[in-house]
Amino acid sequence: MTSITATTPIVVTPNALTSTMIGTLTADQASLASIEQQVSTGNQLNVASDNPAAAANILQLQGSLTRANQYAANAQDGVGWLSLGNSTVNSVLSVLQSVKSTVESVSGATLTSDPATISSIAQQVKSALDQLTNLSNTQYEGGQPIFAGTGSATAAYDANGNYLGNSVAPTRTVAPGTQVAIAVTGPQVFGSGTTGLLGTGAGGSAVGVLQQIVNDLNTGTSASIASVEGTDLTNLGNALNTAETAAGVLGANEQSVQGFATQATGSISSLQQELGNVQDTNMAQALTSLQLQQAAYQSALYATSQLSTDSLVKYL
Numbered sequence: 001m002t003s004i005t006a007t008t009p010i011v012v013t014p015n016a017l018t019s020t021m022i023g024t025l026t027a028d029q030a031s032l033a034s035i036e037q038q039v040s041t042g043n044q045l046n047v048a049s050d051n052p053a054a055a056a057n058i059l060q061l062q063g064s065l066t067r068a069n070q071y072a073a074n075a076q077d078g079v080g081w082l083s084l085g086n087s088t089v090n091s092v093l094s095v096l097q098s099v100k101s102t103v104e105s106v107s108g109a110t111l112t113s114d115p116a117t118i119s120s121i122a123q124q125v126k127s128a129l130d131q132l133t134n135l136s137n138t139q140y141e142g143g144q145p146i147f148a149g150t151g152s153a154t155a156a157y158d159a160n161g162n163y164l165g166n167s168v169a170p171t172r173t174v175a176p177g178t179q180v181a182i183a184v185t186g187p188q189v190f191g192s193g194t195t196g197l198l199g200t201g202a203g204g205s206a207v208g209v210l211q212q213i214v215n216d217l218n219t220g221t222s223a224s225i226a227s228v229e230g231t232d233l234t235n236l237g238n239a240l241n242t243a244e245t246a247a248g249v250l251g252a253n254e255q256s257v258q259g260f261a262t263q264a265t266g267s268i269s270s271l272q273q274e275l276g277n278v279q280d281t282n283m284a285q286a287l288t289s290l291q292l293q294q295a296a297y298q299s300a301l302y303a304t305s306q307l308s309t310d311s312l313v314k315y316l
Helices: 014-041 052-105 108-113 115-136 186-190 209-219 222-279 283-307
Strands: 171-175 178-181
Touching (some): 052 209, 052 222, 115 186, 209 222
């Protein structure tokens, strides 16, 4: 026996057709609006639901970019501190070398027989001491003395050469887990006590190297002049070596921080490019898609309006 399969016709009611057409048009409108938003904002993603995985990637990249910007800012600030520190210590070295040359250029015989020369040299050394005290209180932007450490002191030294700061040099974080000192403390440059440079012997301070030279010159005896040529010059040479060591530390740190600044700048550029690839709208592609979507939407509206001339759909 031959079996006969009956085919039941599918009847599409006007309501079902209308519902389908409206649903399609609504979807087209949403797609069109999404592309228009991409074009107007310049962002591929405007809400996380557009692409949750890409949104998470964007958040991660933005966090990395924020950190890279902070490292770059820290490094630039560090370079500013270190550059000022270097130039200041170089000025200190220049003053000390001038004093050393002046004292070395005059023989003991001349000094003991020429009070005017003694007085002139003593005045030069005293002037050098005043210069160094001023240099010791050099301030960075904002008024922070660069040789006072991390404390809140408004000056590194008082007028008598007493150190007012602390022994901890300020640092900056210039890379993950990497901190670099951006200054040296006053004693690292100017020494301390009787082997330091700035003590005047007043106000509770010790008599430093320069003040001792002034005192010995002003005493003017053969013994005091011999001290100037012997012990005082030796102490001055040692103080000069201390300042030179500080200059070396500052120079090395400045070079290091400049390297980290370059590294941070490179990271910023790379992260910005990567973030742009994920986040930014490809305008040429988006505009083409927009034109195509607009044309498709208009065609769908027209086609839908022709399916049923009595339907209100044609007036959408």
